[in-house]
Amino acid sequence: xxxxxxxxxxxxxxxxxxxxxxxxxxxxxxxxxxxxxxxxxxxxxxxxxxxxxxxxxxxxxxxxxxxxxxxxxxxxxxxxxxxxxxxxxxxxxxxxxxxxxxxxxxxxxxxxxxxxxxxxxxxxxxxxxxxxxxxxxxxxxxxxxxxxxxxxxxxxxxxxxxxxxxxxxxxxxxxxxxxxxxxxxxxxxxxxxxxxxxxxxxxxxxxxxxxxxxxxxxxxxxxxxxxxxxxxxxxxxxxxxxxxxxxxxxxxxxxxxxxx
Amino acid sequence: xxxxxxxxxxxxxxxxxxxxxxxxxxxxxxxxxxxxxxxxxxxxxxxxxxxxxxxxxxxxxxxxxxxxxxxxxxxxxxxxxxxxxxxxxxxxxxxxxxxxxxxxxxxxxxxxxxxxxxxxxxxxxxxxxxxxxxxxxxxxxxxxxxxxxxxxxxxxxxxxxxxxxxxxxxxxxxxxxxxxxxxxxxxxxxxxxxxxxxxxxxxxxxxxxxxxxxxxxxxxxxxxxxxxxxxxxxxxxxxxxxxxxxxxxxxxxxxxxxxxxxxxxxxxxxxxxxxxxxxxxxxxxxxxxxxxxxxxxxxxxxxxxxxxxxxxxxxxxxxxxxxxxxxx
Numbered sequence: 001x002x003x004x005x006x007x008x009x010x011x012x013x014x015x016x017x018x019x020x021x022x023x024x025x026x027x028x029x030x031x032x033x034x035x036x037x038x039x040x041x042x043x044x045x046x047x048x049x050x051x052x053x054x055x056x057x058x059x060x061x062x063x064x065x066x067x068x069x070x071x072x073x074x075x076x077x078x079x080x081x082x083x084x085x086x087x088x089x090x091x092x093x094x095x096x097x098x099x100x101x102x103x104x105x106x107x108x109x110x111x112x113x114x115x116x117x118x119x120x121x122x123x124x125x126x127x128x129x130x131x132x133x134x135x136x137x138x139x140x141x142x143x144x145x146x147x148x149x150x151x152x153x154x155x156x157x158x159x160x161x162x163x164x165x166x167x168x169x170x171x172x173x174x175x176x177x178x179x180x181x182x183x184x185x186x187x188x189x190x191x192x193x194x195x196x197x198x199x200x201x202x203x204x205x206x207x208x209x210x211x212x213x214x215x216x217x218x219x220x221x222x223x224x225x226x227x228x229x230x231x232x233x234x235x236x237x238x239x240x241x242x243x244x245x246x247x248x249x250x251x252x253x254x255x256x257x258x259x260x
Numbered sequence: 261x262x263x264x265x266x267x268x269x270x271x272x273x274x275x276x277x278x279x280x281x282x283x284x285x286x287x288x289x290x291x292x293x294x295x296x297x298x299x300x301x302x303x304x305x306x307x308x309x310x311x312x313x314x315x316x317x318x319x320x321x322x323x324x325x326x327x328x329x330x331x332x333x334x335x336x337x338x339x340x341x342x343x344x345x346x347x348x349x350x351x352x353x354x355x356x357x358x359x360x361x362x363x364x365x366x367x368x369x370x371x372x373x374x375x376x377x378x379x380x381x382x383x384x385x386x387x388x389x390x391x392x393x394x395x396x397x398x399x400x401x402x403x404x405x406x407x408x409x410x411x412x413x414x415x416x417x418x419x420x421x422x423x424x425x426x427x428x429x430x431x432x433x434x435x436x437x438x439x440x441x442x443x444x445x446x447x448x449x450x451x452x453x454x455x456x457x458x459x460x461x462x463x464x465x466x467x468x469x470x471x472x473x474x475x476x477x478x479x480x481x482x483x484x485x486x487x488x489x490x491x492x493x494x495x496x497x498x499x500x501x502x503x504x505x506x507x508x509x510x511x512x513x514x515x516x517x518x519x520x521x522x523x524x525x526x527x528x529x530x531x532x533x534x535x536x537x538x539x540x541x542x543x544x545x546x547x548x549x550x551x552x553x554x555x556x557x558x559x560x561x562x563x564x565x566x567x568x569x570x571x572x573x574x575x576x577x578x579x580x581x582x583x584x585x586x587x588x
Binding site (some may be wrong): 048049052055056059086089095156157159160161162163193195196198201205 | 310
């Protein structure tokens with residue numbers, strides 16, 4: 001029994017050390033990435049391509065999720081707001097929720113699955129096929145060449161996609177309210193206006209920017225440390241998605257506590 | 261320009277336009293029509309936030325644009341961005357109040373004379389509108405809570421003060437009050453008889469007064485008759501004569517009184533003398549005292565008087581013995 005206890009304590013310690021080492025490796029990669037900012041000629045021509053892949057190509061899935069989220073919000077709000085609660089608060093709920101919470105978080109989670117997994121798989125494949133080693137051999141900075149364009153693209157495009165998704169979610173909620181619910185456009189707009197403050201948009205941009213950096217940097221990190229061939233690539237993709245999703249939720253709570 | 265760059269630029273620009281335009285639209289800014297800003301001062305603005313609606317006669321005409329505490333901390337100045345060209349009431353004031361139970365507040369431009377009981381904050385600058393914030397439900401609820409707490413405190417104190425002893429004392433007091441009430445009732449019954457007597461007496465007195473009034477009336481009639489008959493004039497003449505006689509009598513009496521005073525002074529001096537003679541008699545001084553004090557003197561005197569009497573008789577009988585008449 002004491003031996004099992006010691007094994008458990010030892011396993012916990014090893015996990016903690018491994019977690020700390022992982023965080024440290026991620027920190028080292030980010031340090032190299034920041035250092036790579038000076039190599040504009042390397043990453044400058046790659047950023048738009050990554051923006052296209054990370055941002056523009058992700059717009060459909062983000063809008064799809066946001067549209068149905070807006071519809072569900074309007075329906076559930078009208079289902080909940082019965083009796084004493086005025087119906088115009090459906091607009092408030094849809095607008096506020098889409099802008100400050102569901103828009104950034106759902107978009108971040110969706111892109112974590114799509115973008116994070118894609119980056120981890122791509123870079124993991126490059127790692128196991130020793131393409132990254134080849135870059136280093138050719139004196140290319142892999143952080144500046146592979147990580148920095150993706151992280152920058154994620155930081156820029158995540159807020160853009162999130163804003164579009166939030167707007168479409170609100171529009172979907174409005175259409176739902178006037179078509180499926182007994183509401184008028186002025187009522188819905190009144191609800192939207194009543195509790196809207198411009199900082200909500202700023203808050204959404206800050207959150208989605210942090211989500212973009214998180215998803216892309218973790219995708220790059222897990223791709224860079226891929227080991228073991230195709231199976232390792234799969235594990236890297238999975239780890240990137242899981243870690244990105246967890247960090248997104250942690251950041252979500254963090255920003256809510258700090259900024260609201 | 262590469263296709264990727266166009267797409268990326270389009271997505272970014274679209275998202276920025278959506279965010280900025282949507283924010284302005286939700287804050288109530290419209291491209292159509294200009295706005296003008298008026299200011300109002302309040303002692304407090306409750307939960308009013310920037311961007312809250314501004315209404316005139318129930319119609320939204322603008323948004324709250326700026327909320328700031330005055331530098332001296334005595335008031336809150338808010339800006340109202342309202343549609344340009346609107347004619348506000350001559351005595352315009354701003355009323356802010358909750359628009360619902362969910363914390364959304366709004367401002368409404370009203371005529372101050374329509375709300376005479378509201379204590380609007382009065383700004384020194386005539387260009388700034390006076391403002392008043394109506395208490396929201398939460399503040400009223402807080403006040404109600406405070407009242408409830410006070411009531412609870414009072415109840416506790418009453419509970420502490422109202423002991424068994426207090427109840428017993430109260431019972432005694434109630435019994436005493438009952439007895440006092442009975443006594444008061446008895447006294448009232450007794451007083452009712454007295455009051456009835458008093459009423460009877462008053463009635464009798466009233467009748468007597470009425471009779472006296474009738475008598476007075478007849479007397480006054482008689483007096484009037486006498487006055488009209490000239491009898492009074494003769495009475496007045498007689499009275500004048502009588503008064504003159506009384507005046508003479510008074511003069512005589514005054515003179516008599518003066519003589520009487522002299523007589524009294526003389527009597528006083530006489531009495532003083534008599535007193536002095538008395539004292540001398542008592543002291544045995546003087547001839548009379550000796551006469552009174554010594555009986556032999558009296559005897560001798562008596563014998564002298566007897567001899568004188570005999571002498572007088574002899575003189576009457578024999579005057580020639582004692583008197584000799586010669587003419588020549």
